[in-house]
Amino acid sequence: MFPLMVFAGFYANTGSFLGWLSWVTYTSPMRYTFEGLVSNQYEGVEEGPNPLEFLGFNLGLWNCIIYNFVLSLGTRIVSMIFLKLLVSRYQ
Helix, strand or coil: CHHHHHHHCCCCCHHHCCCCCHHHHHHCHHHHHHHHHHHHHHCCCCCCCCHHHHHCCCCCHHHHHHHHHHHHHHHHHHHHHHHHHHHHHCC
């Protein structure tokens, strides 16, 4: 759970990860949840520094919702395939 939080942008800027570790941020559903929440709160706000630019978030709220849905659906499909293979092996 902690690595997902680290790569979501809670503790470090998403653009500051090493090149060979940056792919992990795209597999973290927490990244899209956090980015969606920040986008919902600060998108269109002109006062003060913009946290969207500071954190490197540029997807927007609805893209984050879609990506979370796709990640959830993909995880369920892969889990179902492995479960079917495991059950068929031991029968």
